[in-house]
Amino acid sequence: xxxxxxxxxxxxxxxxxxxxxxxxxxxxxxxxxxxxxxxxxxxxxxxxxxxxxxxxxxxxxxxxxxxxxxxxxxxxxxxxxxxxxxxxxxxxxxxxxxxxxxxxxxxxxxxxxxxxxxxxxxxxxxxxxxxxxxxxxxxxxxxxxxxxxxxxxxxxxxxxxxxxxxxxxxxxxxxxxxxxxxxxxx
Numbered sequence: 001x002x003x004x005x006x007x008x009x010x011x012x013x014x015x016x017x018x019x020x021x022x023x024x025x026x027x028x029x030x031x032x033x034x035x036x037x038x039x040x041x042x043x044x045x046x047x048x049x050x051x052x053x054x055x056x057x058x059x060x061x062x063x064x065x066x067x068x069x070x071x072x073x074x075x076x077x078x079x080x081x082x083x084x085x086x087x088x089x090x091x092x093x094x095x096x097x098x099x100x101x102x103x104x105x106x107x108x109x110x111x112x113x114x115x116x117x118x119x120x121x122x123x124x125x126x127x128x129x130x131x132x133x134x135x136x137x138x139x140x141x142x143x144x145x146x147x148x149x150x151x152x153x154x155x156x157x158x159x160x161x162x163x164x165x166x167x168x169x170x171x172x173x174x175x176x177x178x179x180x181x182x183x184x185x186x
Contacts, residue, residue: 003039008032015152033070035061054080068106072113072150075101093122108153113160116147127175134173141166 011029018026037059045051057077061070078098085091102113119142126134141147147163 001039001041004036005038006034006036008034032064033061034064035059035070049085051083052081053083054078063106066106069103071103071105071108073102074099075103089126091124093120093124095120102150104150105153110153110158113148113150114146116145118145118147119143132175134171134175136169136171138169138171139166140164140169 015025041055148160
């Protein structure tokens with residue numbers, strides 16, 4: 001699949017510093033932004049038990065006022081996923097995310113937000129539904145990448161928003177079967 005896009009925004013809600021710098025900022029409708037990009041996605045099942053999929057997004061956005069990069073959004077995002085049915089009730093899943101090219105907004109003198117890539121793995125047993133259990137164990141951010149999302153500047157969080165480090169999740173689900181009988185009222 002392919003998606004090409006172009007957009008323009010006006011009167012964006014932004015926090016503008018007050019005339020008295022000791023009183024903070026006020027939300028105002030100000031400025032504009034323009035951008036364009038593309039998204040590509042694909043899925044392929046080379047065998048009955050393996051499915052590969054992924055997508056890529058490219059984006060460029062500029063501030064209408066000064067023509068600078070609008071900032072904070074990644075220029076590149078690549079997502080890859082593999083699903084493998086190991087046996088009748090066993091599945092394994094791997095997914096990877098790569099985020100690249102996040103400039104700061106105009107006037108923010110901090111260094112650019114670092115690029116990152118993460119890998120997640122999941123192993124699942126069972127198919128919850130109709131009185132059955134499903135168990136899973138997942139490792140997120142498997143290689144413990146330092147992941148940060150940009151914080152507004154100036155702001156109270158000068159070093160950006162830290163995202164979760166390596167984490168492990170255990171999940172147990174039980175599927176209930178609920179029957180509803182429709183009755184006609186007369």
